[in-house]
Amino acid sequence: MLIPIYVVTGFLDAGKTTFLNNLLNRHDWRDVMILIIQFETGEEEFQSRYNNCHSISFPKKSLERQPKQIVEQIRSLLQSRDFNEIWIEWNGVAPFSLLQSLLLHSSLRGLCKIQKVLHVADAAHIENLLGRTGGSLLEQIANCDFIVLRNVRSSTIYYRIRRLMREINPGVDIYEIRAYNDLYKQIFSKKEQPINIFFLTVVIIVFMYFFTKPVLEMFQIPVNTMINVFLGIILQAVPFLLIGVLLSSVLQVFIPRSAIERRFPKSFGMGMLVAILGGFCLPVCDCASIPVFRSLVRKGIPLPVAVTFMSATPIINPVVILSTYYAFGGDKTIVIGRVCLGVISAVIIGLIFAIRPPKGQVLSGGALDGLMCSCGFYEDTESITTFQGKIGLFFRHSKAEFFSVGKYLVIGTFISSIFQSMGTKIFTSAQSGTGLAISIVIMMAMAFALSLCSTSDAVIARSFSGQFPMPAIMGFLVFGPMMDIKNVMMLSSGFAKRFIGKLLFTAFIVCFFVVFLLSSLGGM
Amino acid sequence: MKARAFNPQVFLEFVSYSLFGGYMFYLVNSGQYLSYVTPRMKPYLYFTATVMMIWACTELFRLFRPQHKIRSFHCFVLVLPILFLLLPHSPLSTDNLTANYTGGSAFNQNMPDKANQQLPTSSSGVNASAGTPAPAESDISTSTGSQPDAEIPNTANSTPSDTQSNPQEDTVAGLSGMDAANKKITVDNDEFYPWIAEIYTNMDKYEGYTISITGFVFNDPEYLAEDEFVPARLAMVCCVADLVPMGMMCQYEKASELTVNTWVTVEGVIHKGRYEGQDEPQITVKNITPAQEVEGYIYPY
Numbered sequence: 023m024l025i026p027i028y029v030v031t032g033f034l035d036a037g038k039t040t041f042l043n044n045l046l047n048r049h050d051w052r053d054v055m056i057l058i059i060q061f062e063t064g065e066e067e068f069q070s071r072y073n074n075c076h077s078i079s080f081p082k083k084s085l086e087r088q089p090k091q092i093v094e095q096i097r098s099l100l101q102s103r104d105f106n107e108i109w110i111e112w113n114g115v116a117p118f119s120l121l122q123s124l125l126l127h128s129s130l131r132g133l134c135k136i137q138k139v140l141h142v143a144d145a146a147h148i149e150n151l152l153g154r155t156g157g158s159l160l161e162q163i164a165n166c167d168f169i170v171l172r173n174v175r176s177s178t179i180y181y182r183i184r185r186l187m188r189e190i191n192p193g194v195d196i197y198e199i200r201a202y203n204d205l206y207k208q209i210f211s212k213k214e215q216p217i218n219i220f221f222l223t224v225v226i227i228v229f230m231y232f233f234t235k236p237v238l239e240m241f242q243i244p245v246n247t248m249i250n251v252f253l254g255i256i257l258q259a260v261p262f263l264l265i266g267v268l269l270s271s272v273l274q275v276f277i278p279r280s281a282i283e284r285r286f287p288k289s290f291g292m293g294m295l296v297a298i299l300g301g302f303c304l305p306v307c308d309c310a311s312i313p314v315f316r317s318l319v320r321k322g323i324p325l326p327v328a329v330t331f332m333s334a335t336p337i338i339n340p341v342v343i344l345s346t347y348y349a350f351g352g353d354k355t356i357v358i359g360r361v362c363l364g365v366i367s368a369v370i371i372g373l374i375f376a377i378r379p380p381k382g383q384v385l386s387g388g389a390l391d392g393l394m395c396s397c398g399f400y401e402d403t404e405s406i407t408t409f410q411g412k413i414g415l416f417f418r419h420s421k422a423e424f425f426s427v428g429k430y431l432v433i434g435t436f437i438s439s440i441f442q443s444m445g446t447k448i449f450t451s452a453q454s455g456t457g458l459a460i461s462i463v464i465m466m467a468m469a470f471a472l473s474l475c476s477t478s479d480a481v482i483a484r485s486f487s488g489q490f491p492m493p494a495i496m497g498f499l500v501f502g503p504m505m506d507i508k509n510v511m512m513l514s515s516g517f518a519k520r521f522i523g524k525l526l527f528t529a530f531i532v533c534f535f536v537v538f539l540l541s542s543l544g545g546m
Numbered sequence: 547m548k549a550r551a552f553n554p555q556v557f558l559e560f561v562s563y564s565l566f567g568g569y570m571f572y573l574v575n576s577g578q579y580l581s582y583v584t585p586r587m588k589p590y591l592y593f594t595a596t597v598m599m600i601w602a603c604t605e606l607f608r609l610f611r612p613q614h615k616i617r618s619f620h621c622f623v624l625v626l627p628i629l630f631l632l633l634p635h636s637p638l639s640t641d642n643l644t645a646n647y648t649g650g651s652a653f654n655q656n657m658p659d660k661a662n663q664q665l666p667t668s669s670s671g672v673n674a675s676a677g678t679p680a681p682a683e684s685d686i687s688t689s690t691g692s693q694p695d696a697e698i699p700n701t702a703n704s705t706p707s708d709t710q711s712n713p714q715e716d717t718v719a720g721l722s723g724m725d726a727a728n729k730k731i732t733v734d735n736d737e738f739y740p741w742i743a744e745i746y747t748n749m750d751k752y753e754g755y756t757i758s759i760t761g762f763v764f765n766d767p768e769y770l771a772e773d774e775f776v777p778a779r780l781a782m783v784c785c786v787a788d789l790v791p792m793g794m795m796c797q798y799e800k801a802s803e804l805t806v807n808t809w810v811t812v813e814g815v816i817h818k819g820r821y822e823g824q825d826e827p828q829i830t831v832k833n834i835t836p837a838q839e840v841e842g843y844i845y846p847y
Contacts, residue, residue, distance in 0.1 A: 122612045126551050139614055165614045191615070217554045220618035224625065231633050249635045254582040254786030256627045257573075261590035264597050348846070349783065417604045421559070428623035442787055475784060482788055 025100065025108055025134040027125065028209060031162040032142035033114040033151055037172050039066040041142050041199065042111060047071040057105040059096065061085055061113040061121075068111075076103070082113050085120070093127045100133050108134055117158045118165045138209055141166035142199075145173045145183055152186065163190045168208050172199040244443045252439040258475055259309045259431055259508075266310025267427065270317040271420035275412050282321050290376065293327040294369055301335035301368075308336035308476050308503050309512070313427055316385075316516040325384060330372030333529060336476040336503035337364030346499070349480035359541075360499045367500055367529070367536045374528050383518045426515045434508035438473035441507075461494035462537055466530065469502030476503035493541035501533040551612035560605040562624040567598025569628055581637040583785045584845045598624075638780070638789055733759040738779050739844045742794055745816065745827050752816050757794075757829060760811045760837045763804045764791045775801040777812045782843045789843065795821060798831040811837040 032038045043066070046056060052072035060068065060079035068077050078099065080092050100108075112121055118139075125136060141163055151159060163169070169187055174180045184196050197204050235245045287293050301311075315332035319325060336342065338361050350356040465486070474482055483498045490498075505526055513522045573579040574591050583591075721740055723732040731752070733741045738759070745752050761777030770776070778793035796812055797819070804810070812834055819828035 118614070119612075122551075122614065126612055136614060167615070192617075215554075216616045216618040217558060220558065220621065223619075223622075224629065227626075227629060228633065246635050247638060249630050249633075250582065250638050251787045253627060253630055257579065257582045257591065258587060258785045260627075261587070261594045264594055268597070345784070414604075417601065421601055425620040425623055429620060432623055432626055439787075474787065 024132075025105055026137035027108045027110060027134050028137055029110045029112055029121065029139040030142060031112045031114070031118065031139060031166060033144075033148075033159055034062070035064065035147075036114065036142045036144045037199075038062070038111050038114075038142050039064050039068055041170060041172075042068055042109060045202070045205070046075060046109065055104060055106045057099065057103075057108045058111070059108065060111040061116065062111060076105075082116065085113065085116060089120075089124060093124055093130055096124075097129045097133065100130075112162070114162075115158050118162050138168075138213070139166045140209070141169045143169060143171055143183070143187075145171050145175070145179055148183060149186065160190055163187060163194075166191065166194065167213070168195040168197060170197055170199050170205065174198050247443040248439050251442050252435055255435045255439060255473075255475070256432070259435065260428075262309040262475075263313070263428060263431055264424065266313040267420050267424045269310070270313040271416050271423060273314070273317040273321060274419055275416045277321070282323065286323060290324075290326070293324060294330055294372060297327045297331035297372070298334050298338065298365060298368070301331055302338050302340070308506075308509055309431065311335040312509060312512045313423055319385060324376075325379065326372040326376035329375050329525065330368045333371050333504045334365055334368035337361065337368070337500065342476050342480075342503070346480040349484045356496075356499075359496055363496060363500045363533075363536055363540060364503075366540070367504070367533045370532045370536065371504075371525075371528050374532065380521050380524055382520060384521045385517060427512050430511035430515050431508060434473060434506075434511035437511075438471065438507050441471045441473075458491055458493060459534075459538060461490050462497040462534060465490055465494040465498040466501040466534065469498045470506045472502075473506040473508035474502060479503065493537055496541055497533060497537045500537060501530065504533065505529045550610040553609060553611055553613050553616075555613060555616045555618060556605055556608045556611065558618055558621050560602050560609065562621040563598045563602035563605065565628055566624040567595045567602060569631065570595035570598065573631075580842065580845075581786065584782055586845075587785075638786055729755045731755050731757045733757065735760060735840045739781065739792070739846050742792070743846075745794070749818055749825065749827050752827065753818055755816045756813065756832075757816055758811060758813045759794065759829075760809065760840060761793045762791075762807050762809050762839075764793065765801050765804060765806060770795070770801075773797060773799050773801050775804055777810055779840065780843045781846050783846060792844065792846070794827060794829055795819065796829040796831050798834070804834070809837045809839045811835045 030038050030042060039060075042058065046058070047070065049072070052074050054074060056075045058068055058075055058077035060077065061082065063079060063081065068075070070077065076099075078095070080095075084092060110121070112118070122136070124130070125134065143163075169191075171180070171183060174183075180196075180198075187194055187196060195208070197208065238245050287296055311332050314335075315328055318328040318331065323331075343357055343361060346360055347354070347357050469479070472479075472482070479502050480499065483495050483502075486498070487495055510522060510526060513525070570591050574588055574595070579587065579591060721737050721744060723734050723737065723741075725731070731741065731745075738761070741759075745757075759777055761779050763775055764770075764778040765775035774795055775798060776791065776793040776795050778791035780789045781792040782789055796814060798804075812829060812831055814829035814831040814833070816827050817830055818825055820826070821828075
């Protein structure tokens, strides 16, 4: 039997030793033989009340210089006495991977095994520490099974910290230090193997498919159509998403922030021009522009310019222009109208963000974003200088970003495939006998719900030209590529909810008025 | 001192990348991707497959890096599409699209939701929100064979394959089936769209020609009069989400008696007609024969 190891991580003075003193000195645990290994000597010392705990400590110096000796010492201790549990208080500034290397050393591997890792954090300091203390703390948080929080003064602080922690370690549970019963339950609960859960879920999906499909079809829900539409959109979006992710990773990894700050035009007007030209040169649809948008913001491009880039790219790139041209049978006014209205709307949206910059955070990771990307690798991107290192980072970064955005792409596509297979009758039936403004709103709402790729939406738009006036079609063509369910979902992988809300609202209002006013002026 | 231990998360990611990349290769090579997207996506799909393979290879370097916190659910981004691709489903057919017309009788068209069945040559998003269930959906796995007319032997001597070997045929812009001497065009199923495009652009040249073309009957009264129908094929412009019926309009007195969605070969004379205020080539029908269902969509560009 391998001896279970419980690891307590946390920054210096987070309260690890205090926590262990309270946790382990329990009357009903007095028969459990516990080995306590401390890799840090803080202000408080571990004191065993019932004489069942044997403690040993190593200073950080020996951790760095003589790891082999540490392993040897632990091994001889484990062999000389019978321990039921090992508790490790890990050093706050040492990387967690070092501990793993120690414990996976060939002489220890057969004796003990990490069971649970918990992280102790002081609510009063953790937010300040995170931005400044380098990668070790982040790595510890990312690797823990759950977090114990102390000094929580109010529920707003609690929720704020929880959001921060989940940014680093998605879905992690957080307990207040007083909730000992929960803690014990967590510590000794058996951990399900995520891989097993994964395969179980696969099996469940297959079963669900075979059992629910006939039932749903009985209620005339076109499952077959839904699956086809889902796959069609996914097959079309994944390549573009990949292009976007690779581009954005190149931006993140190879182009230093300072170069962008130096080269990028200082004046607002020039910036906008570059954004629009850049959009023209990026022959991709909206799936690709969102990851690139995210890295542009991360790299310090002014937000209004980045917003303009994101809104204009899916409309003005050559592929979209060409497909619009074909879809409307060579009608140039539509193509020109779409491009012009798209650029005008994008610039106005950018201007609004310049005049009234969003309050609060834009990126959901807040202060963390400068230091790490959501990919969970903690080397500072600027500190790796060798080309080989950068290539490795590029791959890890692009993979992680692919999954983080792809997750939302799948969800968004699923929702929109439901909308599409349900038909568009809810929109078209609302149309009959309404004014122009309402028609535009309906078409824009439909563009949002259907989440079509901007390279294909022109054909769909064309198909509504019988029922809707031309400005409404224009609303569909201009607003759809900028914002739809799929895009909003993908944005939420990196941006704060409030910012996305504001962006969505601004884009909607601007597109509506631009289309409404200009098309009535132009008498389209 | 670097420890080595098997990393299940990396292994799972490796498997996901390989599966997804491999399946993309398979989809493109077998041509199955055409049920979902247009041929234009081919290079993009190859690109995707290549990137996935490279990613899978880079995963191998990390296969023995230990990791405490194992995550697995992100892999569903890749595994879910593969699952759906592998689970049985049939490509969309005319029944899925025009489900509210399967009855073919006039009263079905009292349904309020037919608005999204669109014009030929332009047309609609997918709509199967029918008032009447599509009969073919129950035996979807047998797919296309379940068409009512499939077993009717195709005796018409205007079958495209017959005329394709016609030694007299002229070629127009690389199209086969042109018989200028007899002013006759036999549209090959593979050239459905090129021929329509050709006739639309050179309307005057082909006026008076006899044409033979195969498609399914589309006669939605929302767009077409009693004596009009379209022998249509489903056109995919970008992906399966935008399938639309496409074809040339036919003048035929008994158009409303035709069973919707059955496959027919129409023979008739091309004339210049008007639809919604625009000139367009139309066909005056001489002869309609049942035809075998033509598989696959057409891809205008």
